[in-house]
Amino acid sequence: MKIRCFDLLNFIIKPLWAFTPDSLTHIFIFFIITKLKKMTTKILSVLIIIASFISINTAYAQADTDKNNEAFGYSNDAILVFQGMQKITSIGVKYSFAYAKGDRVILKYITEKDKKLKKIWFADSEGKIIWSQVGIASLTKEFIIPTEGVYTFGLFAKEMGARKTDIKIIREPGSIKDYNTAWTVYKTYTPKEVKYTIDSMIGYQKPAITQKTFKVFDKYLYQNVEFYSLSKQILGQAGIHNSQAKGYSMNIDPTKVPKNGKLKGYNYSLSSVLGGAKHWEIVDVTVSVGALFLSPAAGFAAHGAMALIGPQPGNEPVQYYISNRKSDIEIVREIYSPHNDARKATNTGKDIVADVAGVFSDDAKDAVKGTKVKSYSEKNLNFNQKGKVTNLFVYSATMPKDKWFIMANPEYTQAKNVKLKGSAIYYAPSFKNLKANEYFYNVKTKKIEKSKIQTIKTVRYGSIK
Numbered sequence: 001m002k003i004r005c006f007d008l009l010n011f012i013i014k015p016l017w018a019f020t021p022d023s024l025t026h027i028f029i030f031f032i033i034t035k036l037k038k039m040t041t042k043i044l045s046v047l048i049i050i051a052s053f054i055s056i057n058t059a060y061a062q063a064d065t066d067k068n069n070e071a072f073g074y075s076n077d078a079i080l081v082f083q084g085m086q087k088i089t090s091i092g093v094k095y096s097f098a099y100a101k102g103d104r105v106i107l108k109y110i111t112e113k114d115k116k117l118k119k120i121w122f123a124d125s126e127g128k129i130i131w132s133q134v135g136i137a138s139l140t141k142e143f144i145i146p147t148e149g150v151y152t153f154g155l156f157a158k159e160m161g162a163r164k165t166d167i168k169i170i171r172e173p174g175s176i177k178d179y180n181t182a183w184t185v186y187k188t189y190t191p192k193e194v195k196y197t198i199d200s201m202i203g204y205q206k207p208a209i210t211q212k213t214f215k216v217f218d219k220y221l222y223q224n225v226e227f228y229s230l231s232k233q234i235l236g237q238a239g240i241h242n243s244q245a246k247g248y249s250m251n252i253d254p255t256k257v258p259k260n261g262k263l264k265g266y267n268y269s270l271s272s273v274l275g276g277a278k279h280w281e282i283v284d285v286t287v288s289v290g291a292l293f294l295s296p297a298a299g300f301a302a303h304g305a306m307a308l309i310g311p312q313p314g315n316e317p318v319q320y321y322i323s324n325r326k327s328d329i330e331i332v333r334e335i336y337s338p339h340n341d342a343r344k345a346t347n348t349g350k351d352i353v354a355d356v357a358g359v360f361s362d363d364a365k366d367a368v369k370g371t372k373v374k375s376y377s378e379k380n381l382n383f384n385q386k387g388k389v390t391n392l393f394v395y396s397a398t399m400p401k402d403k404w405f406i407m408a409n410p411e412y413t414q415a416k417n418v419k420l421k422g423s424a425i426y427y428a429p430s431f432k433n434l435k436a437n438e439y440f441y442n443v444k445t446k447k448i449e450k451s452k453i454q455t456i457k458t459v460r461y462g463s464i465k
Helices: 005-019 023-038 041-071 328-335 338-346 350-357 362-368
Strands: 079-088 093-099 104-111 117-123 129-136 138-144 149-156 163-172 183-204 208-234 245-249 262-272 281-283 306-309 318-323 383-389 391-396 404-408 416-440 443-463
Touching (some): 093 163, 093 183, 104 117, 117 138, 149 163, 208 245, 262 404, 318 328, 383 391, 404 416
Antiparallel strands (some): 079 163, 093 149, 104 138, 104 163, 117 149, 183 443, 208 416, 245 404, 262 391, 262 416, 306 391, 318 383, 318 404
């Protein structure tokens, strides 16, 4: 029996064509069939049976798909965009796909053991949430896409409560059937002319004049402030007990210090009527005569003081101590009193005491004989400076640290008249006021219009085409 190739194509190719949508496969099938003219009838009969079987199964498969879509409420054109079992945590999962205008998008999910999700939402391309729901274990929800773009589903579980969830996202095409749901970012750069104005300087306006007063330095004013001027008589050692020494405070009275004044220098001087007026020499310092009129820092750094003495034949000068302790005044008086010599004798031997004490009376002799009484020496003092001078002059750039100036008379019978003076030089800057005119010039401007090309960047999320 002979079968025509045309009849064979009508019977076999149609079901194969429907079952294999690929174009290359179609060409291959057509090529095979056209070669069957030379085959036997038996072989052709087998091929006819196979083609019939394929056609019947294809029809049944299409019928099952249509029944499933109808059962779930989908049309025959429904496309499964995503399907899978997902473990959802509090961080959540998001599914973004591109959809065409008019598409019907369906979200269907169900959690394992019917455990509820915390929140579900649906957002547009701008990230704006257009729908949300909370506390649902299963859901079937559909949306009609208003404009073409990328839309996102977000699903979130509760804290410490992950949920296994079966998720399906289905698309039923609207006006565009073949639409790619995969998306990308499209960036466009559009040049645009932008106009603007600037202020251009064309000159100056009349100046605004303001008179101002300035304070400028003029000169330094100096003032000599005398803090003390004392004239005293110091008796000889043979005089009345406790009259052999005098002590004076060297403290500065703060009320005498000029307001805003700064110390330039401080000096104090001691003079005796027995002192000479010539043949001066420097003693007890490490500077030369040429350093006498230098600054204190250059000349008196070693001792902070300078002593000048005018020797007088046959006479001893005045003994002085500079101390920070007021009680040293009494100790100096005891040192330069003859009673102190008697006390020293009582501490050296009984026989010597009898001779020395006998100068006064037998009662005194009996009172001190064989006793241990207190005697004094310079070891009991707390002085920082001492000396024997007829005339003393001290100049320093700093105020004296010690507070007491103590003088004693080394003479036994002759009293000495002394003068002690202390003063300081203060200086303060003086200022004078000056007036001046300040000129302020405002500029003249003119508006000028200009333009420039500015690139506008546009970002869009859309389907890959």
